[in-house]
Amino acid sequence: MSFSYEYARPNLTVDVVVLGYHEDKGAGALSLLLIKRGVEPFKDRWALPGGFVRMDESLEESALRELDEEAGVRDVFLEQLYTFGEVGRDPRGRVVSVAYYALVEPTKFTLKASTDAAQAKWFPLSKFPKLAFDHAEIVKTALNRLRNKVRYEPIGFELLPRKFTLSQLQSLYEVILGHELDKRNFRRKILSFGILKELEDKVEGVPYRAPSLYRFEEAKYRSFIKSGFVFEI
Amino acid sequence: MSFSYEYARPNLTVDVVVLGYHEDKGAGALSLLLIKRGVEPFKDRWALPGGFVRMDESLEESALRELDEEAGVRDVFLEQLYTFGEVGRDPRGRVVSVAYYALVEPTKFTLKASTDAAQAKWFPLSKFPKLAFDHAEIVKTALNRLRNKVRYEPIGFELLPRKFTLSQLQSLYEVILGHELDKRNFRRKILSFGILKELEDKVEGVPYRAPSLYRFEEAKYRSFIKSGFVFEI
């Protein structure tokens, strides 16, 4: 490596805001995956999964690796969020962090059992502990991004099981957007896009009319996009 | 500074996509501010203004400093864009770059005279030279951001003089969005927001009906936003 000047270099980390959707008997709430820190600074405080970027991996690879190592989470929707670089954000010295956010269907994983180094756990977004560093701000940024993006890109499906009912989908949107939606209007609109396939099987064992199950047809969505189609809730 | 492990650290730079709007006898076109590199690698190639992040400055401060030092550009709209961190993007070794984009009214500045180190120049976005590093990709990302953002935030005004005519504003939007707009509908809509103030003075010396000048009232915009108002073209 040859640089004309050798500058002192900030340290570079990635941090990932992992969001999930947990259904508590019909209600449903967003949740946040946190790691309990095993080392100083902020030892025993909860923090976002993340760590130092290695020389031989891209930023995204770094985020995926940390997710896997620290929480056992793999194969998820991941998108770069923002890079946090205020001078005093890490007590150890200058650390710049590239933040990502991930959307996860929580039942797809069993969180990594706690080791001496780390312990992973879901917290409801409405009530999670005080976080290390400036991680609370990063979470806030991720939520804003999610709330904006969910309206014009079909990323909500990342939070649901592959088969879902329209009511589940509507509840999810209501939780993310923070307000109620009209059932008939919601159904009409979401179905009008033609990107949901109604499946043969229905939900069984419920003490009311069995709802249909649907699947998001990503391939169809992509081809629609190419012909100028715009998804918008 | 004390880290449990001293990792090898990627180098960290900022790069800024500076966009301007030049009016060529009514037509109008977006332009891009580039710096001619004075050193290897890519010596004598055009590149985005930017440079290494120092230990005692935030990312945004770093971007502002580079803009001032390399081009003499100050007091402009600046927003973080994306962080580029592919392993092979810089031939010197591992360099991660936090990209920003700036919107500038070009007549506000006289570009820094060329020194032995650097030379700054505007290029039309429709035709600019081959760029160093992955800077062409960064420019593409910035343009996408601008095209999206201009529709729901009043950032277009950053590219115009403080006093402008509605026709100028419309042309600007047409250039950014890439398609023509209906004059009557555009005027009705933009005026309906109530964030433009019609000024007393008119354009003089034109061989046709003198157009009114307007000013963007940012304070009013901000207060509207607080009461739930949504800007959308």
Next chain:
DNA sequence: CCAAAAGTGTTTCACTTACACCCATGA
């Protein structure tokens, strides 16, 4: 037969779109 959520249409209202002519000015 009761409780619970699924599923289904229509009307109203607001907003977007399309469209063409007269006006003011300087040369």
Next chain:
DNA sequence: TCATGGGTGTAAGTGAAACACTTTTGG
């Protein structure tokens, strides 16, 4: 008086929002 862009209103169409009852199922 001519050339040039400035400035203005209306009608038709489209999409969003509001709204309530019947259906199905398991217990």
